[in-house]
Amino acid sequence: MLAKSDVLNLDGLLSAAELSLRGSVRSFVAERIRPNIKKWYEDGYFPVEIAREMGALGLLGMHLKGYGCPGRSAVEYGIAAMELEAGDSGLRTFVSVQGSLAMSAIHKWGSEEQKNAYLPGMARGEIIGCFGLTEPSSGSDPSSMQTIATRSGNGWVLNGAKRWIGMASIAQVAVIWAATDEGIRGFLVPTDVEGFKATPIDPKLSMRASIQCDIELDNVELLDSAMLPGVQGLRGPFSCLNEARYGIIWGAMGAARDSYEEALKYSLERMQFNKPLASYQLTQEKLVNMLIEIQKGTLLAIHTGRLKDAGTLEPVQISVGKLNNCREAIAICREARTILGGNGITLDHSPLRHANNLESVRTYEGTDEVHTLILGNHITGQRAFR
CATH class of the missing domain: 1.20.140.10 (Butyryl-CoA Dehydrogenase, subunit A, domain 3)
Incomplete structure (x- = not known):
């Protein structure tokens, strides 16, 4: 007999393993998010401690393989995203910023040293990352970005600003995209470095149980090893x-x-x-x-x-x-x-x-x-x- 709200029997398109994963994430949402989301949303509060809980459940970088990442399928990741957003978009957004943006950038384009240094801790939720692309005057057109990275000795100096950067004020590492003489490049910026400042954007009428920030980069000095070596351009x-x-x-x-x-x-x-x-x-x-x-x-x-x-x-x-x-x-x-x-x-x-x-x-x-x-x-x- 068809479920009342699954008239096309879409569950029949999912494997037993996929349905089991859905059940696990759905239970997590029911136990951890639903009882708290009203207050989190009203207070404009993101529960930082939930990062490690999500890491333990295998939700961070879950579609990535190796380096301590869960290595699940794209469909399994999608199922998890659906269940998390049934709880709240802000909590699903954290998983996306961490796994699909920051961790993916390192996994796709980072050196072996960068991958080993960051990905295992990020998969566990012990290291939080953010992804700095959008700028105050450059949203849909990132090719016009004004953030600049210039060569300085054996390293780089970054100057510019980013806006609407999820999790930036609680992150330990920021993936920052900047224009250079050799095109747009990505850099891994420790958020405690001098010249890096992240300020939460407030008040908001949306995504209140999440964090979005302005980032200022004022003569941020980085070693050459901070650059993501695997890609150039947009x-x-x-x-x-x-x-x-x-x-x-x-x-x-x-x-x-x-x-x-x-x-x-x-x-x-x-x-x-x-x-x-x-x-x-x-x-x-x-x-x-x-x-x-x-x-x-x-x-x-x-x-x-x-x-x-x-x-x-x-x-x-x-x-x-x-x-x-x-x-x-x-x-x-x-x-x-x-x-x-x-x-x-x-x-x-x-x-x-x-x-x-x-x-x-x-x-x-x-x-x-x-x-x-x-x-x-x-x-x-x-x-x-x-």
């Missing part, structure tokens, strides 16, 4: 962004599913005109439309994950998933809030919190507009970015 940061974008395809559907389940439960319990809300045609239409988009978006995520595991996933396919699933997830969360009525604007219920968070998710790792133009370029052969 291919380096873009390869990491695609890892993060992939996780968002799954994560957004987690937020949408949680909002739908909250609205469904409420509609069955809330009585209006002597009948439950769920008995009204308009309410059922809302619930059905939400469920269909969640099933479609989850199917898209599974298919994308299978392509990634097969090594055939193209960046334009990631753009399809990121654009569609974020757009639909926000619509679902907002629609779920309408079923909750006035009660839906309180933190006693999750949909509006998810919708607020998804405004950030929809913007970072490529806005709707950027992914639309990536797809437009693919289907027409005409670049419309400039």
Whole structure:
């Protein structure tokens, strides 16, 4: 018999191991995140201690192999992202910043010395990393970055600024991308070095249980060994962004599913005109439309994950998933809030919190507009970015 909210039997597309992992992460969210997220979100608080807990569960850099990393599949990573974001986007974002951005940059482009120095501790959650690409005047167009690294003796001096950098104020290492005479290069910057300053951005209306920062780089001196040797140009940061974008395809559907389940439960319990809300045609239409988009978006995520595991996933396919699933997830969360009525604007219920968070998710790792133009370029052969 089909599950009521899995009418396409998508669980049948997952292996026993994948379902087991989902159960483990779902239990972690139920025990560790759900009881606390209301206060964390209200207080604008990220629980730093959860990093080691996530490391112990194998959630950090989980798709990376070797160097103490879990080495799980792309689909398994996606499943974990979905379950974490059903708890809160801010907590899933930490896993993405740590694993898909900072750890991926080191794993893909670092030296053996850099990989051995950082990745095992990052996988355990003992070392927290951040990823500095976006700048105050350069978001969607990183080629115009103003952060500069200049040669100085046997090392480098970095000057510039970054903005909206997740976890920067609690990180021990920052992956900083800077323009050099030989193109854009990545640098591993210890956050306790002189001239490095990270300031949390506050107040925020979104991602309140997460940390985003401004970074200032004022004559930061680094040895030559701080440079990531394996890549030159924007291919380096873009390869990491695609890892993060992939996780968002799954994560957004987690937020949408949680909002739908909250609205469904409420509609069955809330009585209006002597009948439950769920008995009204308009309410059922809302619930059905939400469920269909969640099933479609989850199917898209599974298919994308299978392509990634097969090594055939193209960046334009990631753009399809990121654009569609974020757009639909926000619509679902907002629609779920309408079923909750006035009660839906309180933190006693999750949909509006998810919708607020998804405004950030929809913007970072490529806005709707950027992914639309990536797809437009693919289907027409005409670049419309400039």
